[in-house]
Every structure is written in structure tokens, then in C-alpha cells.
Amino acid sequence: MLLTFEQAKKALLEAASLNHKPLTEKVTLLAALDRVTAEPVISPINVPSFNNSAMDGYAVRLSDINQSKLLPLATTIFAGDDISNLNWPIGTCLRIMTGAPVPDEAEAVVMQEQTESTATGIKFPYEIKSGSNIRYIGEDSKQGSVVVDKGTRLTIATLSNLATLGIAELTVFSKLKVAIFSTGDELSDIGNPLTNNSAIYDSNRFTLKLLLTQLNCQIIDLGIIADDPNLIKQSLDTASKLADLVITSGGVSVGDADYTKTALAELGEINFWKIAIKPGKPFAFGKIGDALFCGLPGNPVSTLVTFYQLVQPLIVALSGQNSSNDTMSFKVKTATSLKKSVGRLDFQRGRLQINSDGELEVVSTGQQGSHLTKSFNHANCFIVLEQDRGNVAQGELVTVELFNSLLK
CATH class of the missing domain: 3.90.105.10 (Molybdopterin biosynthesis moea protein, domain 2)
Known part of the structure; x- marks a missing residue:
């Protein structure tokens, strides 16, 4: 039976709450x-630590203004002046500069553009409101x-x-310690020659390091582990003793060489999930010693999507952060038709844009296979298609989830 996306996410967050208390x-x-x-x-x-003027102008008492709209100028106060011994005669105003201390008696500061300077004083032709242009102590x-x-x-x-x-x-x-490694004899490190015609570069581990860096984790990189049951078991054991969370890529599906599953079953408490999402159906989660474990599918897009949608909120929770989501989602019309089979929640890569009529719309960024990473190049959102929804025609409303700061 397939777990729903919400069931899987809830289980991850509950485990975070029960199994980890971050150090400080x-x-x-x-x-x-x-x-x-x-x-x-x-x-x-x-x-502010004292009442001060928000702009260049004139400090006044409202009672003086009520008596006369023309007030003689008593003195000038500059930022940094000590006004503890200020002599401010009744019936006068004070020239005051931005940031300068405002006397307790002052009830407003009138910006200089709303006054007129005359030979006998300053004229205040406009209505003055109490508290105008004064930054009060403790206001911020x-x-x-x-x-x-x-x-x-x-x-x-x-x-x-x-x-x-x-x-x-x-x-x-304290920063969350996360250990990562990839499994597979077909993998080569980026920068090295491919070992044979069927070899591929280990892009997943590279991607995980970028994502974990964005989430401010302490990364423990154990590299590429060959398809050897003993080496995989040893690596998992080492990782669990060094880290708060262990993340692997590959080895959690039904392939003959997926030795990770066997090693996990011997070392820890692991659930092998099939989640009703696309991409990213196979997913493993559990504990090895004191460390939590996430086993991500091997296809590059599946790795990125499952990390973003499931592992990201887990890491945020383990890191002690209150909120796990700064993502905006809303409904817009799709400008392209979308292929979709009923049965799984689908995270398709899309681009939110403004059309010629000035309206928001979303377009697909191309083929959506879990091995096709190019579709992310121009994407700025996921088009989230409901589990029970089928093909989507151009012009239909769809839910768009803008990429949060992790993918920007």
C-alpha cells in the first residue's frame, strides 16, 4: 500500500520531535x-534610548502654537547635543535636526518644508498633530x-x-551533522574520467552537498561506496556514529544490487516506504543507533524532489527552527497541457510567468522523466497535481508551489 505524501511528511516530523534534541x-x-x-x-x-527628531524642522509646544502661528526661534539642537540644561522660553520654538534629542516639553516636530521663515520668527501655517515626527523612547x-x-x-x-x-x-x-554517501559501481566522482561506457557521474551527492550547505548543516561526506554489502554496512555504521542524520542516494528500490536495504535491516529500525508521489516513489526512513536515516531514490530528479519536499522539512525541524515552510502556493491557469496518471501526487517542474494580457500563468519546462534534470534549468516552481487527477488540459487551473529559498 502506498503512503500519501502527507502521511510520510507527518511521520518524518514526528520522528524529529521524538528523537532529537539539538545542542546549543x-x-x-x-x-x-x-x-x-x-x-x-x-x-x-x-x-530609541531617547526621544529624537525624525527630520529637520522645528520643535514646538502645541499651547504656544494655539496662542500664535508665529514663534520666535530660541536656539538650535543638533544630533548628539546634551539638552539637560536647555533653556526653552515659553512662546518660542526650537530649530532641531534629524536624530537630535527632543525636549520632554515638545509635543511635535514640524518639518521645515511646512513652515515659513520670517524676520521675526517661524510661521506655522498648517495644522500640527501631537506627536508628529518624534521618535519616542522604546518605540522600536x-x-x-x-x-x-x-x-x-x-x-x-x-x-x-x-x-x-x-x-x-x-x-x-548547533549545526545539524549530516553524513552522506552514494552507492553504486557505476558512479564516478565529478572531475574524474568516467571509468567505462556505462559509468555515470555522481551528481546526486554533489546536489545533496549544495542543498545541505544552503540549510547550514555540517556535512560529513563519505564519498561513493561500491556495491558491496560489507562496505555499505560499515559505511552506514560509521555514518550513524558521526552524524545526527544519514542520507544515502540509491539502493532503496527493488534492484538485485540494492544492498543498502539489507545492511539497514541488520543495523537499524528502517521503514521502506512506497510513497504516492511522482517523482520519488521509493523512500527509506528510520534510525541507525542514535541517528535518523533517509534513503533517497537514485534518479537525480527523484533525489532532488524527495529532498526538497520531505527531507528539507525534517532538517528544519531537527535544526530547532519553528517554521519549516516559506513556500507560496496558489492556483493559476496552465498555458500548456500536462500529462498525468491517476494514483500519485505529481510534482512537475514549471515556470510561473506573466502572459501578454498581464495575467499569471504557468508553463511546463518540458519532459518530466525522473532522469531528466534539464527540466529544472528554467523552472521556478512545482506544478502540484493532485493524486486523483488525470491529464490536464491547457487553460485548466492548477496549484503552483513557488520554489523557496533552497532552490533559488
């Missing part, structure tokens, strides 16, 4: 990009408040905000 470490703010916070980040100060961040939640992946924008708080280091979850 302290890192400098500069080294924290793409790391995940292991505790809430609390603001140590108020930002209040001292003691949570500015970043636990489980947040840290972006440049977030770290820039934390820099304004003077925070020098953060407690983050």
Missing part, C-alpha cells in the same frame, strides 16, 4: 547568519521585551536589528 552554543553576531536561535533574544535597552524595541523568538532562523535584516541593540553574541542551536 554561543556565537558572535557576525557568525550568526542563518543560524537558529536556541532561546528568545531580549532587548537590553530601549531603542522596549527594554526587556522579546525581539526575536526562539527557533528563528537569523537573517541579515534580523541581525542588523540586533546590532542596534548592542548585542554581541547569541545562543543558537
Whole structure:
């Protein structure tokens, strides 16, 4: 019986919750990009730490404005000035610069473009609202408040905000250790000559390393393992002792030389799944020692799709991150007909674009075989076709799932 995609994904995330508690470490703010916070980040100060002017203009009391629309100028305040001993006579205004401290008595800052300068003072011809153009203490961040939640992946924008708080280091979850290897006598390393006419390059391991780098994992690369039961068993055992997660490519289907299945059965608790998705029907998942294990199908497109749709959310959860999905999905019309057989959820490669009428549409990027990687070259989305759906005619509505940051 085939598992549905949702059943498989649910089982992976439940295993992540039950089997792994990530370690933590302290890192400098500069080294924290793409790391995940292991505790809430609390603001140590108020930002701004004092009331200040949002622009060049004039600080006023509303009571003075109500008495007269023309106020003499008392003095000028610049950014960095100490105004603790400021003498501000009633019935006058203050010239003030952007970022300069605003006196407590000031109820508004009027931008200079909305005033008129005369020989006797500054004229205020327009209505003035209380609080205009004043940045109030703690308006951005209040001292003691949570500015970043636990489980947040840290972006440049977030770290820039934390820099304004003077925070020098953060407690983050340690990087997930992921061991990978490929199996198959037919495989050659990229950059080396192919060993014979039936050899192929090990593109899957290369792709996995790129994907894991994007997810900020610590990669343990065990290379290509020959189709030898003892070598495969030894490699799996070694990988499980070095890593939190072991990922292999190939060896989980029904081929005569798929020794990975036998080795896994002897070493760990493994489920060999047939998932109702295309591409990527064969998939293995379980535990070897303290490490979780994912066995991906060998065809390049199947490897990439199963990693993206199943392993990516697993890794995000194991890394301590709160949210596993920054993917946008919606329905649009397809500008091309799509071949589809009933029975499996189909992730076809597509390109979302704007047609000549200014409307969004999606087109197929070509042949969708699990060995045809060229179809990814111009793709920016998956066309997700429901399990019980058949062929799709041009003009029908389909679900489009834009690639998230992993494939951009």
C-alpha cells in the first residue's frame, strides 16, 4: 500500500520531535547568519534610548502654537547635543535636526518644508498633530521585551536589528551533522574520467552537498561506496556514529544490487516506504543507533524532489527552527497541457510567468522523466497535481508551489 505524501511528511516530523534534541552554543553576531536561535533574544535597552527628531524642522509646544502661528526661534539642537540644561522660553520654538534629542516639553516636530521663515520668527501655517515626527523612547524595541523568538532562523535584516541593540553574541542551536554517501559501481566522482561506457557521474551527492550547505548543516561526506554489502554496512555504521542524520542516494528500490536495504535491516529500525508521489516513489526512513536515516531514490530528479519536499522539512525541524515552510502556493491557469496518471501526487517542474494580457500563468519546462534534470534549468516552481487527477488540459487551473529559498 502506498503512503500519501502527507502521511510520510507527518511521520518524518514526528520522528524529529521524538528523537532529537539539538545542542546549543554561543556565537558572535557576525557568525550568526542563518543560524537558529536556541532561546528568545531580549532587548537590553530601549531603542530609541531617547526621544529624537525624525527630520529637520522645528520643535514646538502645541499651547504656544494655539496662542500664535508665529514663534520666535530660541536656539538650535543638533544630533548628539546634551539638552539637560536647555533653556526653552515659553512662546518660542526650537530649530532641531534629524536624530537630535527632543525636549520632554515638545509635543511635535514640524518639518521645515511646512513652515515659513520670517524676520521675526517661524510661521506655522498648517495644522500640527501631537506627536508628529518624534521618535519616542522604546518605540522600536522596549527594554526587556522579546525581539526575536526562539527557533528563528537569523537573517541579515534580523541581525542588523540586533546590532542596534548592542548585542554581541547569541545562543543558537548547533549545526545539524549530516553524513552522506552514494552507492553504486557505476558512479564516478565529478572531475574524474568516467571509468567505462556505462559509468555515470555522481551528481546526486554533489546536489545533496549544495542543498545541505544552503540549510547550514555540517556535512560529513563519505564519498561513493561500491556495491558491496560489507562496505555499505560499515559505511552506514560509521555514518550513524558521526552524524545526527544519514542520507544515502540509491539502493532503496527493488534492484538485485540494492544492498543498502539489507545492511539497514541488520543495523537499524528502517521503514521502506512506497510513497504516492511522482517523482520519488521509493523512500527509506528510520534510525541507525542514535541517528535518523533517509534513503533517497537514485534518479537525480527523484533525489532532488524527495529532498526538497520531505527531507528539507525534517532538517528544519531537527535544526530547532519553528517554521519549516516559506513556500507560496496558489492556483493559476496552465498555458500548456500536462500529462498525468491517476494514483500519485505529481510534482512537475514549471515556470510561473506573466502572459501578454498581464495575467499569471504557468508553463511546463518540458519532459518530466525522473532522469531528466534539464527540466529544472528554467523552472521556478512545482506544478502540484493532485493524486486523483488525470491529464490536464491547457487553460485548466492548477496549484503552483513557488520554489523557496533552497532552490533559488
